[in-house]
Every structure is written in structure tokens, then in C-alpha cells.
Amino acid sequence: MTGVHLQSFPAAHPPEIPDLPPLGLPWALAEARTFHLQGIGRLARAERAAAKQRAEQDASRYLAAETARLQAMRQQLAAEAQQWWQALVSNDEATVCEAVNTAFSDNPAAGCAVGVDGSVLSVVMRQQDLDAMPTQTPGLTPSGRPTLKNLTKRDKTLWWLTSMGSNIVATLKEGFATAPGITAIDLAVLTRLPDTQRLGFVAYGRWTRAAIESTPWREPEDALRFLDIGQEVACSVTTTASGNLSSTIKPLDTTRLPGLQDLLDHAQDEPDSGQASLADLDISLGTNTNTPPGDGAPVTDPYRIKPFAQWKQQAPAGPPPMTPMPPAPPTAPIALIPGQTLVLPEDAWQGLRLAISFSGADADLTLFLTADDGRVATDEDFIFYNQPSGAAGAARLVGKQPEGRHTVERATIHLSALPERVQRVVIAINMDVDTGLTCGSLTHAALHMDCTTGAAWMFQPPADPSIRAMVVAELYRHTIDGGPAWKLRAVGQGWADSLDGLARAHGVDVA
The missing domain is CATH 2.60.60.30 (sav2460 like domains)
Known part of the structure; x- marks a missing residue:
């Protein structure tokens, strides 16, 4: 919970288009023979010989056609990949938000990219509720036996704050790694407030790429540096005059940030209402992580081979295809x-x-x-x-x-x-x-x-x-x-x- 900021995230790079699968004439000939020999009995020697001859005539054409089609497909994929990469590095809003949200989809504290302004990305993050934190921690008795100790309210708050800082830093690191053209991220943190059980913002600020990448992240306690290296950072957990953490978490004043206030004003805080709910942000963003955003269909093989029978029906040259005998019933x-x-x-x-x-x-x-x-x-x-x-x-x-x-x-x-x-x-x-x-x-x-x-x-x-x-x-x-x-x-x-x-x-x- 307090160490996610210690992981590293690989920097985005131009998409690598996979090489074409090699295809050979023996494969094409086997495909053609399978088609032409369907329904011909083992003892029909003349018919089988004629079918094999037709297969040999078709195999090289089939191989050439499939090779050309797949080469064209690869060129198309390469052009689309180049176009996508240029949109990403030039901070096209839709492209950046889609890429970043895909990267965020498996995070323990869900983040959601909501917009791009120039080279600044806006992100909302859903932090675990304080009431969901454990109330006990491992410890030892005076005699050295393992036990569980009750957390004080301030210790629990410090644990929660460190966890939030760790998630903030990890979200920032992953956002910068995914979007190479972004130079700063405006990030705001939502959680359910202990007193009212309603959602509220408990932290926000702007963090630059330079600040995140130049700060050493070696220990769990380093997560609290998010408070010091950002710009105009506000946090609900403050330090009292005596140097202790505040024991209460209150929502931040968002009146000077109209976008955040508007987001809260239109939020549905009842998970069973049937409408989109910010309370479920961490759940909804974590589902279907193996599916591209906005597409419910699974990713298919772009180099899927066209079956010989389909190619034969569409072949533009040569005599009309002979309809093979139906395959034997299973x-x-x-x-x-x-x-x-x-x-x-x-x-x-x-x-x-x-x-x-x-x-x-x-x-x-x-x-x-x-x-x-x-x-x-x-x-x-x-x-x-x-x-x-x-x-x-x-x-x-x-x-x-x-x-x-x-x-x-x-x-x-x-x-x-x-x-x-x-x-x-x-x-x-x-x-x-x-x-x-x-x-x-x-x-x-x-x-x-x-x-x-x-x-x-x-x-x-x-x-x-x-x-x-x-x-x-x-x-x-x-x-x-x-x-x-x-x-x-x-x-x-x-x-x-x-x-x-x-x-x-x-x-x-x-x-």
C-alpha cells in the first residue's frame, strides 16, 4: 500500500509492427489439396490425380496472393502506428487520454485522465477510503511475542496519507512514462470522507515531469515528498502547530477550481442508483483491462490467413472454381x-x-x-x-x-x-x-x-x-x-x- 511509487514504468516508444509470418509453398499446396480432395474417395484414382493437379496449379497463386495481402496489411499497420505515435507525442487529447487510461486500468488506486491543455494532463485519482484501512498493526509484546496492536487515529491517518502519496507518485510516474509529450500533470484525489461518507477532494496540485524524474524514490517514506515537490499543492491532512498530523480529514475548498467543483456537483454518490458513480470509479476503471478502451471485442490477429476456400471463391483469374464435394460427415x-x-x-x-x-x-x-x-x-x-x-x-x-x-x-x-x-x-x-x-x-x-x-x-x-x-x-x-x-x-x-x-x-x- 505504501510502496507502489517505488516501481518503475517503461517509457513509451513507437509501436513495433510484428514481422509477417513466413509462408511457404508446401503449406499452400497442403491447403489447396485439402480443398480439392474433399469428398473424393481413396479408390477414385483418376479423380484424385486431377484434384492434385488442380491443387498444384492453385498453390503458387494462393501463396502469392496471401503474401501480397499480408504485406499490404503490414504497411497499413505501420502507417496507422506512425499516425498514432505522432498524435501521442503531439499531445492529441483523445490519444493521450486513451493511452494513459489503458495504462492506469490495473492500478490499485484508479486514475482517470480527463483532459489535456497544451502539454498539461489533467488526472483524477480515486484513493482508498480511510475507513477501509486496517485498525491494527503487527507488533511485539514486552516478552517478545507477536501480537496485533491497535492503531492510534494519527497513526492510521499517517498510514493512509503515505498510501495516498505513494499512489499519487506512481500515477504521475506512469502518466509521464506513457505520454512523452506531457510536461506537467494536474492531479486531484477523490475519496469518501469519514464524517459524511460522501465523496470529496482531499488533495490536488500540479507536478512537473522534471520534479518527478529528478526526485529519488527509494523508501516508502519518500511517498510523502509529493507534498513538497508539487506546485500549489493542497492536502486535507495538515501538520498542527505542535508538529503532529491532524487527526481529521475534511474536504478541500474547490471554489477556486471550477472544474473540480463541477465534477463533484454532478457526481452520483449512490452506487446502486444505476447511473455512473464516482464512488465506483476505482471499480469501473479496473474492469476489462484486457480489452482496448471503447471496444468490447477481443484483439484479433491482423495477419490471420484467408482460408483457401475463401480465396478460391474470390480469385479474379482462371476458370471458375469447381465446387468440391461436401466433406464427409463427422x-x-x-x-x-x-x-x-x-x-x-x-x-x-x-x-x-x-x-x-x-x-x-x-x-x-x-x-x-x-x-x-x-x-x-x-x-x-x-x-x-x-x-x-x-x-x-x-x-x-x-x-x-x-x-x-x-x-x-x-x-x-x-x-x-x-x-x-x-x-x-x-x-x-x-x-x-x-x-x-x-x-x-x-x-x-x-x-x-x-x-x-x-x-x-x-x-x-x-x-x-x-x-x-x-x-x-x-x-x-x-x-x-x-x-x-x-x-x-x-x-x-x-x-x-x-x-x-x-x-x-x-x-x-x-x-
């Missing part, structure tokens, strides 16, 4: 048990769809493209949420979303398009590190796999409370009767230290 999936293996049909090599579904907690799907020794050749063969594509598109994460009572994350793997160095595909899940939860928190977890022929497989990994990352299944090359084959093995074993341990075990450098 059959009941083959349920696997831990350690069980089976040979995948050849049709599954062109396009294998997999989905991991679960509820009860959050987890992420991860793929490793490894050699026979179970280790990746390069970090590019490690496919996870920050790098959703590998092997020139042959293995790709395609998104995670809620479906009914479950969360489902999907991926596609074109086994036929994998380079020869990839002898094994490891399918794994890892728990969200920040929650501290284990795989035992996952309920109804299941891996589903299928291909266009309708063949399907399913495996329910164990809900192991001792691990945070798990290899659910493996796909690996094999030889049968002298010919190549791919096999599927159900695993369900893992590591206690989540993604780091999982990655290290498969040769990824996580230093």
Missing part, C-alpha cells in the same frame, strides 16, 4: 487413453484440425516442432501466443474464444508441409502464470482432432494438481512397411514450473 471420435498410439490416415497429413477445450481456469495451447531428440532446431519452431505460426505456415494457432460453457483454442497442422527436420509435433498446454493455478483447476479439458474425411480422435488429459504445463499429445514420423507414416500418441504428462519448464525441456532458450 464420425464418433476415437477416444484415447494415456500412452495409446495409432497411425493417422494419409488424408490427415494434408490438414489436421485440433482444438483444446476446457473450463474452470485459463490455459494456452502451445506447439513444438522438434527433431527426434524432442528439441526444437530454432526458437521459430516454438509456436505460442506471441508467435502463432511456424514452419512457413504449416503449423498455426488460429485463435481462442469462449464457446458455451467452455473456452476453445484451435490450431491447424499440415503434416505434409513440415520440413524434414521436424520429426515430431508436441501439442501442449500451459496455465496462465499470473493466476498461480495448476492443471488441476481445469475442468472438462479435452483435445479434439479431426480431418476432412471425418475421422476424429479425442483425448481427455488428467487434471493433475501438481503441474502447470502438460504435453497433451504428440504427432511423430514413423515407417510402416518401408513407407512414411505419421502416428498420434496420447501423453498427459507435465512440468511444475509452467511454460518456462515446458519450453526448456524442448530446447527453447527462455533466458
